[in-house]
Amino acid sequence: MQKAASRILMILAMILLGLTLVSCSNPEQKPQVKGNKDDSQAYQTEPTISLYINETKQTEKIKLEKYLEGVVAAEMDPAWPQNSLAAQAILARTFTLKKIQDGGVKAYGTDASTSVEEFQAYDPSRINDRVRKAVRDTRGEVLTYQGAYINGWFFADGGGQTASSAVEGLEFRKEKAPYITSVKDPGETITEPENKSWTASFDLATVRKKVKETAGNDPGPVQSAAILEKGPSGRAMKVKINDVTLSAPALRLALGNDQMRSSLIDKFAIENGKLVIHGKGYGHGVGMSQWGARALAEQGKSAQEIVQYWFKDVELKKAWK
Structure with a gap:
């Protein structure tokens, strides 16, 4: 009996040791610490996000790049120059990832919503081939400052000059945004009279x-x-x-x-x-002027040149392929 009991105890000990080794070889991924990593390396593949549809009060899962098509179509005239649409796609992607990192839309427990007040404008009915190309051509591209996603702010028209800081234009004090700088808005020459x-x-x-x-x-x-x-x-x-x-x-x-x-x-x-x-102007004035982006695109600037015009000391990186 004692030998049998000893054998049982030995078997149990071996099982426990095996379970311990298995758990150590597959540790749980620790939460990412903001500010101590390169945000552009946070994803290996394109993520699927949860999107609250405010109009139907339903939540759906959607690939992030597909979601961006609806954002770009809603936030900018789909008939505008291709590179201005592509610049909008880069900023919308960056804005989305930064907002998700900061907790998403807590009211619904989702990553994003279709409300412009809560997140960004979203209208898939306006998507056309130009919008799809803008998102496709900039796939995965984000703007970072010292490795972290920037707040990808944008607005319609800066009235000739953008705001010098997020505090000036938005009264934003949650975190520092040293990449915001005041630059001339070339959209002043082509914007609407109002x-x-x-x-x-x-x-x-x-x-x-x-x-x-x-x-x-x-x-x-x-x-x-x-x-x-x-x-x-x-x-x-x-x-x-x-x-x-x-x-x-x-x-x-x-x-x-x-x-x-x-x-x-x-x-x-x-x-x-x-x-x-x-x-004069239309919007908070912080970050990228959309009319200014159109003017720069009409001058032959690339999408990458356009977004880097509005933000100081930022880097363009690929979050996924």
Whole structure:
């Protein structure tokens, strides 16, 4: 009996040793540590992502490059020059991977969504052969700064000059973005008239409500409005409504970024019972101007040259083949 028991114990010990060796030979992959790696090496093959379809409230799995076709088609006119579409594809890919790395869309537990407010615009109905070619020709290409994905910000029109920092244009302070720099926007010569000069007016009751929601303080009946601070590119950074101070980018979002088209403004005043704002440009002004990308493409610049024009000290890398 003792010999039999000894043999059983020996067999059990050998099994446990074998299991230990197997688990050591196939260790679980540790989570990636941000800032201590080359993000462009994070994937060996093209990933499949989870996409929340806001219109149907369904989640679907989709190859990332296929998803990008819908983004490029929605974010830029599919009839624009081929290299401007390709530049948009590089930035959309970079933007997507950075957002996924930062946690995706937490509201749905997905990598991305089709909402422009939550992620990026997405419209597969606009995809054409030009868009497919733009995505295909830049397959896997991303922009990195010191090995990490950049925030691939883009906007419509910079009003002649892009923002000097993410803080100036977006009030973005979550992390440093030293690759953002102020450059001339060549799209000013070809952009639409409403981007060259626009005026918006807002009901004062609405302004009061939006300021209270944004700043957390009720300014009371609106009687005065002023620009308190401008950044190096001329964009308003801080404004004042009565005695309440708030960031201009935050107010723009609150009032509607299609109405207050940018923070590059030269008039911010109460007139005839309205808040009247006058400015130029369309969008936050941080990163790549889409009208500027079109202008550069028309000058014969490659997609790679276009994206590197807008961002300082960045590298183009291949995330997958």
